[in-house]
Amino acid sequence: MQTITQKFNVEEVRKDFPILQREVNGKRLVYLDNGATAQKPQSVIDSLNNYYTQENANIHRGVHTLSQEATSAYEEARVQMREFLNAQHTEEIIFTKGTTDGINLVASSFGRFNLKEGDEILITAMEHHSNIVPWQMICEEKGAKLKVAPINDQGELILDELYDLITERTKLVAIVHISNTLGTVNPVKEIIAKAHEKGAKVLVDGAQSAPHMQVDVRDLDADFYVFSMHKVFGPTGVGILYGKKEILESLPPYQGGGDMIKTVTFEKTTYNELPHKFEAGTPNIADGIATKAALDYLQQFSWDEIHNHEMELLEYATKRLKTIEGLRIIGEAKEKASVISFVIDGVHAYDLGVLVDKMGVAVRTGHHCTQPLMERFGILGTVRASFAFYNTKEEIDVLVNAIERAKNMLI
Numbered sequence: 274m275q276t277i278t279q280k281f282n283v284e285e286v287r288k289d290f291p292i293l294q295r296e297v298n299g300k301r302l303v304y305l306d307n308g309a310t311a312q313k314p315q316s317v318i319d320s321l322n323n324y325y326t327q328e329n330a331n332i333h334r335g336v337h338t339l340s341q342e343a344t345s346a347y348e349e350a351r352v353q354m355r356e357f358l359n360a361q362h363t364e365e366i367i368f369t370k371g372t373t374d375g376i377n378l379v380a381s382s383f384g385r386f387n388l389k390e391g392d393e394i395l396i397t398a399m400e401h402h403s404n405i406v407p408w409q410m411i412c413e414e415k416g417a418k419l420k421v422a423p424i425n426d427q428g429e430l431i432l433d434e435l436y437d438l439i440t441e442r443t444k445l446v447a448i449v450h451i452s453n454t455l456g457t458v459n460p461v462k463e464i465i466a467k468a469h470e471k472g473a474k475v476l477v478d479g480a481q482s483a484p485h486m487q488v489d490v491r492d493l494d495a496d497f498y499v500f501s502m503h504k505v506f507g508p509t510g511v512g513i514l515y516g517k518k519e520i521l522e523s524l525p526p527y528q529g530g531g532d533m534i535k536t537v538t539f540e541k542t543t544y545n546e547l548p549h550k551f552e553a554g555t556p557n558i559a560d561g562i563a564t565k566a567a568l569d570y571l572q573q574f575s576w577d578e579i580h581n582h583e584m585e586l587l588e589y590a591t592k593r594l595k596t597i598e599g600l601r602i603i604g605e606a607k608e609k610a611s612v613i614s615f616v617i618d619g620v621h622a623y624d625l626g627v628l629v630d631k632m633g634v635a636v637r638t639g640h641h642c643t644q645p646l647m648e649r650f651g652i653l654g655t656v657r658a659s660f661a662f663y664n665t666k667e668e669i670d671v672l673v674n675a676i677e678r679a680k681n682m683l684i
């Protein structure tokens with residue numbers, strides 16, 4: 274759902290992000306680590322400042338003005354998130370700490386409630402550790418089996434094999450929408466439909482998709498969709514779990530405490546309704562409210578404009594990086610987001626990352642919390658450049674020159 278008021282102009286957009294004006298090691302910052310976390314526009318920073326200077330109060334319980342104002346702002350953010358995701362009900366939007374927290378919530382609540390010995394959870398070979406370890410933990414506890422769908426050398430899921438791995442024992446398929454390491458965009462709508470045919474529920478890890486594409490949870494028919502606001506130009510420490518109302522209603526709470534209860538006696542506690550049942554304790558109020566500022570900011574543009582700009586960056590960067598001798602791109606799926614991982618013969622990723630940082634360029638190096646994926650490709654780690662809509666082709670030129678210089682120093 275878009276409210277388009279501004280035409281996308283990258284130079285104008287950059288002015289909204291104060292950090293992009295700073296220097297690092299005496300050079301203009303070239304920030305290409307958006308997959309790890311995105312920068313924040315001034316409006317998000319202002320929202321945080323405004324909350325602490327004007328609105329700070331605990332929410333949901335107070336009768337005084339400040340508490341009511343803070344509660345309204347927090348709940349408005351939830352309503353806007355419902356629109357952003359095209360969810361049917363506002364109470365399907367649960368505020369969490371982030372993607373990891375959302376997956377742990379589902380693994381714990383859904384897993385404890387639904388898994389029996391011999392049941393199966395299906396993940397894929399390209400999952401982030403956050404979408405592996407919580408499932409391993411709950412499978413171990415319940416005597417369930419964790420199965421892993423394979424990928425090909427381009428970094429795409431082998432769909433026939435994935436579908437064969439979904440059986441009548443599969444309770445849940447947990448799958449990443451866009452791989453943070455490879456950039457692969459997975460056909461999650463099709464996978465969800467196939468999983469549903471076999472009676473399995475699906476959780477989508479949207480950590481890398483929410484910043485890059487329109488997510489319509491109803492069109493996808495996702496049972497759960499999780500992401501972190503800090504990658505969507507919002508604050509750290511707040512994330513979203515979307516879950517279908519009837520499923521969330523059927524599940525037990527994740528944590529106990531204030532706000533998630535209706536009545537408490539020492540003999541018995543009754544639980545609050547959605548979404549509060551899953552939001553025990555004082556939430557991250559300031560950051561929850563600033564979520565609305567991030568969505569307001571993003572919704573000035575159309576997804577097409579953002580997508581077109583990012584695809585231009587991806588194409589340009591891929592072409593330019595391929596001119597570097599000895600450089601090999603890891604992840605060449607047909608459907609890719611603006612993420613490029615690569616290795617260079619004879620160069621350690623870490624050394625390259627440190628040297629290009631001296632030239633003002635921020636890239637990620639290492640296993641990107643996908644160690645099993647590194648093993649699949651027989652490598653220890655990669656260098657990853659991940660682009661946001663505020664990046665430019667000139668910055669890609671700076672990156673390529675920095676890599677050439679660093680490589681000459683290292684070989």
Ligand code: PMP
Binds near residue numbers: 453480
């Ligand atoms: N899944 C994917 C695909 C990610 O890229 C990330 C962040 N790198 C996560 C999960 C975890 O996100 P967070 O650390 O914000 O919980």
